[in-house]
Amino acid sequence: MKYLIAKNLDDALTLREENPNFTLLFGASDIALKMKNNQVSGVVDLTHLDELSYIRKNENSIKIGALTTINAILQNRDITQFIPILSEASKEFASHQIRNIASLAGNVANASPVADMIAPLLVLNAKVTLLSSKGERTIFLSDLIIGFKSLDLNNEIITSFEIEIQKRQHYYRKVGPRAKLNIAKLSLAMVKQDERYFISGASLNPYVKRFTNLEELLNGKNYSDVDIKEAMDKDISPSGSFRSTKEYRRKVLFNMLGEALGKFAI
Numbered sequence: 147m148k149y150l151i152a153k154n155l156d157d158a159l160t161l162r163e164e165n166p167n168f169t170l171l172f173g174a175s176d177i178a179l180k181m182k183n184n185q186v187s188g189v190v191d192l193t194h195l196d197e198l199s200y201i202r203k204n205e206n207s208i209k210i211g212a213l214t215t216i217n218a219i220l221q222n223r224d225i226t227q228f229i230p231i232l233s234e235a236s237k238e239f240a241s242h243q244i245r246n247i248a249s250l251a252g253n254v255a256n257a258s259p260v261a262d263m264i265a266p267l268l269v270l271n272a273k274v275t276l277l278s279s280k281g282e283r284t285i286f287l288s289d290l291i292i293g294f295k296s297l298d299l300n301n302e303i304i305t306s307f308e309i310e311i312q313k314r315q316h317y318y319r320k321v322g323p324r325a326k327l328n329i330a331k332l333s334l335a336m337v338k339q340d341e342r343y344f345i346s347g348a349s350l351n352p353y354v355k356r357f358t359n360l361e362e363l364l365n366g367k368n369y370s371d372v373d374i375k376e377a378m379d380k381d382i383s384p385s386g387s388f389r390s391t392k393e394y395r396r397k398v399l400f401n402m403l404g405e406a407l408g409k410f411a412i
């Protein structure tokens with residue numbers, strides 16, 4: 147396996163272009179296992195790209211560098227104050243040691259159905275900036291993740307995430323078998339902003355996406371429990387696994403939606 151170390155962002159872009167089949171690496175907390183099993187032909191190591199590790203509050207938004215660690219997010223006061231749902235998700239993430247190496251971009255780019263940070267970013271309508279030697283583009287995160295472990299990336303490196311500062315109510319809950327080092331049986335991330343709901347969750351689909359049927363239903367005026375269950379069934383297709391059954395995931399999601407709506411009504 148070839149192991150290339152990028153000295154800076156320009157260097158990373160060149161190495162990416164020259165080696166399109168190589169895997170980008172930051173904390174390696176997702177890809178270490180693949181490397182061990184010889185499933186990676188080469189690596190471009192991004193750990194020296196300090197310029198992609200920052201949290202900046204501007205007048206109307208907060209920008210998070212792609213290689214910011216989960217612990218840096220958890221410890222940032224602007225995030226706690228202006229986008230607390232991200233702090234809550236970070237708090238539930240793995241262990242202190244993993245949070246110290248795991249990056250936000252790594253979590254998103256791995257595009258796992260159980261990734262903790264994707265659902266909160268989706269309900270915040272986060273934008274993501276992508277850079278290659280051919281140029282830069284900024285898109286909604288919802289347009290980046292297109293399937294199970296699949297991204298709409300064209301030899302690009304994720305450089306940052308941007309979230310508007312808005313008045314919002316939020317709900318976040320992750321359910322797992324234990325208090326720490328917990329892989330989600332399921333989670334629910336929900337935001338109410340300008341009387342509109344934005345809803346997503348992990349471990350409920352082959353990849354983490356917005357629950358648009360539920361959003362449409364709740365954004366209307368009248369609905370019953372039956373309507374919620376019908377919309378839920380359109381939005382989720384949970385798999386039964388050793389972690390939990392499909393029925394368990396459906397039932398707990400329905401209960402969490404009730405809890406969230408109760409919280410928003412206060």
Ligand SMILES: Cc1cc2nc3c(=O)[nH]c(=O)nc-3n(C[C@H](O)[C@H](O)[C@H](O)COP(=O)(O)OP(=O)(O)OC[C@H]3O[C@@H](n4cnc5c(N)ncnc54)[C@H](O)[C@@H]3O)c2cc1C
Binds near residue numbers: 173178244302304329
């Ligand atoms: C013990 C343990 C516990 C864990 N617990 C949790 C948990 O509770 N919740 C959870 O969500 N995850 C968990 N994970 C998974 C993992 O820690 C996270 O997904 C982490 O955020 C990955 O970040 P990383 O920097 O280590 O990524 P890496 O492993 O270095 O890379 C992951 C993927 O992202 C790509 N990538 C990295 N940077 C970029 C970039 N800038 N642009 C484009 N692509 C990029 C890589 O090519 C690779 O495909 C756990 C892992 C371990 C080992």
